Every structure is written in C-alpha cells, then in structure tokens.
C-alpha cells in the first residue's frame with residue numbers, strides 16, 4: 195500500500211525521464227537543506243508545498259493528512275517561482291499523468307524547464323547543484339573554480355562534504371558521523387525519536403509505526 199505521497203514537488207532528475215540514480219540521490223539529499231530556505235522575494239518552499247498540495251487536492255489526487263519532508267524534494271538548481279507556475283497552469287489531467295501514470299510529457303517538460311543550470315567556461319552546461327560540490331562536472335573543471343565553501347559542510351574531523359549530505363539520514367558521509375548530529379527529529383508515539391526525514395516516507399521507522407500515521411497519500415484513479 196502506498197502510504198506516502200509520491201514527491202509532491204518532483205525531483206526532476208529522479209523522474210523516469212531524469213538523469214539517473216546518482217543525481218537523483220543528490221537531489222534527494224538536497225531536500226532537507228532546501229526545505230529550510232526561502233527564495234528571497236519569491237516563492238518560499240512552504241508556499242510552493244502548500245500551493246502544490248492544494249492544487250493536487252483540487253484535482254482529487256492527494257488525500258488529507260500530513261506531508262513528510264520527503265514530499266518536497268528539490269535542490270537549489272530548481273527555480274521555485276517557475277515550479278509554482280507549473281502547478282498553477284498545468285491541468286489536472288497533466289498532473290495525474292505525471293503522478294499516477296508516468297511517463298508523462300506535458301508536466302515533465304514544464305518541471306524540467308524550471309531547472310537552473312551553470313555554464314562552464316567551455317560553454318557546456320551542468321546543473322546548478324553541480325557547482326562547488328567537490329566533483330568536476332564540467333570537462334574543464336570550471337564548476338569547481340572559485341568556490342567559497344558555501345555548499346560544503348565541514349565535519350568535526352575537518353573532512354569537507356557537500357552541504358546536501360547534512361542531515362540526510364545517511365551517517366556514512368562524515369567518517370566521524372558529525373553530519374547527522376543536531377538534526378531535526380520526529381518523536382514517535384512511544385517517545386523514541388527518529389530523524390525527521392523518516393516522517394511519512396512510506397517505511398515504518400518508529401517501532402510502533404507512528405511516523406507513518408496520519409500521512410497524506412496520492413489518490414490515483416484505479
């Protein structure tokens with residue numbers, strides 16, 4: 195049974211038409227970071243989440259209940275205003291095709307067009323999230339030039355990792371585990387705690403399953 199919504203705001207590259215698993219994982223872990231941010235002067239992540247959920251409910255594609263952090267997944271290489279525009283303008287039929295019966299073309303194209311890219315010195319383009327992530331994505335390595343460290347998290351032992359790996363629930367990023375310290379938590383009904391990212395992600399993480407109770411689910415026509 196599907197207990198968690200498919201990502202409300204599509205992880206562009208996690209979609210069947212996307213760019214592959216590695217990048218999907220990168221966008222996935224970028225969610226917690228991006229979720230805490232506000233696009234200054236424009237659409238905030240909370241507004242985008244609320245409006246997207248409202249639209250999907252008007253389209254009778256999303257049930258009542260909570261949305262976990264995993265419901266909204268995107269990195270800083272997505273233009274929030276652009277995504278909000280997609281949810282405003284796309285028809286219920288197009289959204290149903292995207293969420294319930296992928297692959298779909300119209301919605302996929304709208305969402306893909308919201309991707310912000312970085313132009314390498316040689317003129318090629320990579321995702322904006324590839325900028326200063328510690329890997330040379332441009333053939334000329336220019337995406338890693340003049341980096342300020344803003345996209346990095348420094349572990350207690352001095353190791354530098356992409357900021358997106360902070361509080362992503364994976365303890366294998368800093369060797370000393372410090373990337374998963376002081377992260378938001380969800381309190382289970384029995385009083386134990388799990389990382390907040392486990393809330394409504396479709397898997398029971400609390401021993402009593404309470405992290406998966408009261409979650410909104412997609413209500414696709416059968």
Ligand SMILES: [Ca+2]
Pocket residue numbers: 324325326327328329330331332337338
């Ligand atoms: Ca890079």
Ligand SMILES: [Ca+2]
Pocket residue numbers: 359360361362363364365366367368373374
């Ligand atoms: Ca981590």
Ligand SMILES: [Ca+2]
Pocket residue numbers: 392393394395396397398399400405406
């Ligand atoms: Ca869970």
